Amino acid sequence: xxxxxxxxxxxxxxxxxxxxxxxxxxxxxxxxxxxxxxxxxxxxxxxxxxxxxxxxxxxxxxxxxxxxxxxxxxxxxxxxxxxxxxxxxxxxxxxxxxxxxxxxxxxxxxxxxxxxxxxxxxxxxxxxxxxxxxxxxxxxxxxxxxxxxxxxxxxxxxxxxxxxxxxxxxxx
Amino acid sequence: xxxxxxxxxxxxxxxxxxxxxxxxxxxxxxxxxxxxxxxxxxxxxxxxxxxxxxxxxxxxxxxxxxxxxxxxxxxxxxxxxxxxxxxxxxxxxxxxxxxxxxxxxxxxxxxxxxxxxxxxxxxxxxxxxxxxxxxxxxxxxxxxxxxxxxxxxxxxxxxxxxxxxxxxxxxxxxxxxxxxxxxxxxxxxxxxxxxxxxxxxxxxxxxxxxxxxxxxxxxxxxxxxxxxxxxxxxxxxxxxxxxxxxxxxxxxxxxxxxxxxxxxxxxxxxxxxxxxxxxxxxxxxxxxxxxxxxxxxxxxxxxxxxxxxxxxxxxxxxxxxxxxxxxxxxxxxxxxxxxxxxxxxxxxxxxxxxxxxxxxxxxxxxxxxxxxxxxxxxxxxxxxxxxxxxxxxxxxxxxxxxxxxxxxxxxxxxxxxxxxxxxxxxxxxxxxxxxxxxxxxxxxxxxxxxxxx
Numbered sequence: 179x180x181x182x183x184x185x186x187x188x189x190x191x192x193x194x195x196x197x198x199x200x201x202x203x204x205x206x207x208x209x210x211x212x213x214x215x216x217x218x219x220x221x222x223x224x225x226x227x228x229x230x231x232x233x234x235x236x237x238x239x240x241x242x243x244x245x246x247x248x249x250x251x252x253x254x255x256x257x258x259x260x261x262x263x264x265x266x267x268x269x270x271x272x273x274x275x276x277x278x279x280x281x282x283x284x285x286x287x288x289x290x291x292x293x294x295x296x297x298x299x300x301x302x303x304x305x306x307x308x309x310x311x312x313x314x315x316x317x318x319x320x321x322x323x324x325x326x327x328x329x330x331x332x333x334x335x336x337x338x339x340x341x342x343x344x345x346x347x348x349x350x
Numbered sequence: 351x352x353x354x355x356x357x358x359x360x361x362x363x364x365x366x367x368x369x370x371x372x373x374x375x376x377x378x379x380x381x382x383x384x385x386x387x388x389x390x391x392x393x394x395x396x397x398x399x400x401x402x403x404x405x406x407x408x409x410x411x412x413x414x415x416x417x418x419x420x421x422x423x424x425x426x427x428x429x430x431x432x433x434x435x436x437x438x439x440x441x442x443x444x445x446x447x448x449x450x451x452x453x454x455x456x457x458x459x460x461x462x463x464x465x466x467x468x469x470x471x472x473x474x475x476x477x478x479x480x481x482x483x484x485x486x487x488x489x490x491x492x493x494x495x496x497x498x499x500x501x502x503x504x505x506x507x508x509x510x511x512x513x514x515x516x517x518x519x520x521x522x523x524x525x526x527x528x529x530x531x532x533x534x535x536x537x538x539x540x541x542x543x544x545x546x547x548x549x550x551x552x553x554x555x556x557x558x559x560x561x562x563x564x565x566x567x568x569x570x571x572x573x574x575x576x577x578x579x580x581x582x583x584x585x586x587x588x589x590x591x592x593x594x595x596x597x598x599x600x601x602x603x604x605x606x607x608x609x610x611x612x613x614x615x616x617x618x619x620x621x622x623x624x625x626x627x628x629x630x631x632x633x634x635x636x637x638x639x640x641x642x643x644x645x646x647x648x649x650x651x652x653x654x655x656x657x658x659x660x661x662x663x664x665x666x667x668x669x670x671x672x673x674x675x676x677x678x679x680x681x682x683x684x685x686x687x688x689x690x691x692x693x694x695x696x697x698x699x700x701x702x703x704x705x706x707x708x709x710x711x712x713x714x715x716x717x718x719x720x721x722x723x724x725x726x727x728x729x730x731x732x733x734x735x736x737x738x739x740x741x742x743x744x745x746x747x748x749x750x751x752x753x754x755x756x757x758x759x760x761x762x763x764x765x766x767x768x769x770x771x772x773x774x775x776x777x778x779x780x781x782x783x784x785x786x787x788x789x790x791x792x793x794x795x796x797x798x799x800x801x802x803x
Binding site: 204 | 359367374391394395406
């Protein structure tokens with residue numbers, strides 16, 4: 179029996195196979211490290227965040243969501259130059275929130291996904307900024323315009339990405 | 351308690367996970383050597399990601415090469431054709447640029463030479479545009495003519511040496527007779543021995559220094575300079591180098607000279623439009639006898655101040671230069687110029703070196719060093735060796751002479767005054783006092799019967 183993160187009593191929950199559970203986050207991390215060097219505009223995209231949101235909303239289990247977010251965030255921290263844990267904390271919060279929201283709302287349609295992604299992107303940025311500025315004392319400045327632009331871009335990309343990843347879902 | 355934990359399990363786990371991460375973050379921030387403690391885990395992460403990146407990059411490069419080199423070849427032929435044309439254009443540009451650079455270098459050399467040897471406005475740069483095209487006539491055409499101020503018999507030189515003289519002048523071009531033409535003749539002298547001769551061209555385009563006696567010491571490698579006696583080339587310009595010395599016909603040496611200027615590859619030349627020799631100045635004041643002038647120019651024992659002051663004072667008061675040609679004209683026209691009449695100054699051989707750079711017509715006894723009238727059919731060259739005309743130009747007294755005590759002339763000063771920069775050498779070249787004794791003797795015959803003296 180495959181190891182899955184599934185939950186949900188009344189609403190439909192999904193599970194994912196192990197290759198998808200491991201491969202998709204790694205692919206997202208890889209692409210995030212690889213693509214911005216070739217495509218500069220891709221630097222505003224946060225693929226690991228989109229994957230975190232997708233898995234969290236699909237499983238609708240806050241624990242699996244926060245653990246998925248923590249794992250992806252920590253791996254992303256390992257590839258970066260800042261102390262490990264900043265992305266981990268931010269994506270843990272996002273994973274928990276997205277899975278909690280997914281357990282209560284229907285987030286299957288594109289519009290809801292767009293808004294959820296935009297909102298969680300801003301939450302992610304806010305948490306990241308707070309931790310980086312408040313705890314690690316990194317010299318970072320908050321920019322609403324850039325945050326909103328990047329949030330819109332990520333939300334737009336997320337709709338297509340979620341549509342593609344929906345093919346990998348399995349009914350629990 | 352258990353019910354609370356089970357009730358808020360998700361939240362507790364969230365707080366626990368966040369707490370662990372914050373704790374780990376705090377540990378990293380607190381320790382200064384954060385990078386050292388996280389190094390291993392970062393290495394693992396990087397090692398897990400970079401191989402995929404490496405493979406992907408290679409795949410990307412390969413696929414790009416495959417696409418661009420084997421699939422997407424649209425417009426390659428036309429692009430190839432354009433590139434070939436561009437290469438041809440660039441090659442032409444390169445040739446032109448290198449040509450320009452070489453020309454600039456040559457012109458720079460020429461300019462340096464001009465500034466060093468020639469008067470500021472006394473030369474005219476010209477481009478060689480053609481040649482006679484025949485070995486029998488070694489001449490070239492330059493792109494400057496009478497419209498540019500070129501006149502016949504002007505010297506044509508390069509930075510390396512003399513080239514020839516202007517033979518014919520057209521409005522925009524000129525024909526230059528090169529020094530290696532058979533009909534050309536250049537007054538030349540050897541730099542070391544100061545021996546003078548006539549430089550002529552040979553049928554095969556070589557240069558031959560004539561009129562040097564067999565008892566003279568000439569060796570290959572000796573530098574040949576222009577003597578200035580031909581009234582065309584400024585004195586002291588490099589002419590060539592002696593390459594071979596052999597006994598010639600009669601009592602003269604057969605001296606072959608390699609021209610200093612590369613006469614076969616001329617591109618830019620300088621036409622000497624104004625020579626450096628001082629121009630004659632209109633005479634002012636009283637009359638000057640040629641004998642006095644000559645006595646002033648030639649080395650002699652200084653006269654006693656009491657004796658010399660009176661008779662030569664008029665001559666010393668002349669602050670002008672006597673042009674010998676003017677004197678000669680006066681001689682030809684007895685009623686014309688009453689001031690000077692110096693048609694024939696018979697000079698001893700000892701005076702020859704001193705007169706080589708001057709312009710007073712005179713005759714010298716044959717000493718194996720004839721003065722030369724450059725150009726074809728030079729009258730000087732054809733003159734019997736027993737009596738050769740020598741152009742002598744007399745310079746005006748130097749200021750220090752004028753300031754001499756009591757204004758009295760000092761013939762020794764006048765005699766050792768430099769004539770075109772070589773007179774001291776010439777004077778030194780005649781150490782024989784016997785040759786210097788008659789230096790004033792020829793002054794008397796210089797006076798024409800028509801002279802008022």
